[in-house]
Amino acid sequence: MSEVLNVALAALSAKLPNGFSSVAKFVLEGEGSIIADPDGVRLGDDEADVTLTASPETFKGILEGDVNPTMAFMTGKLKIDGAMGLAMQLGSALS
Secondary structure, eight states: OOHHHHHHHHHHHHHOTTOOSSOEEEEETTTEEEEEETTEEEEOOOOOSEEEEEOHHHHHHHHHTSSOHHHHHHTTSEEEEEOHHHHHHHHHHHO
16 A cells, blocks of 8 residues: 555545545545545445546645545546535545
């Protein structure tokens, strides 16, 4: 597992200590993916209700609070596939 995924996994686990009510996948381009579901946060590439895809730098900015998830989406730095309502819930949880 890459250091980028280790850092992202730790940051997401801290932001979502109780997991997520549905299944969300975070795809870090060129690195891998992380799943957040009712069981917690872990590495994985499972089917998801919503998938968020971005560069590792964009995800790092979102998790550190330097990048607004909505603005990242509006400028094309964050791609969302699936349930937009769930993506909005994640955006609130990660901010």
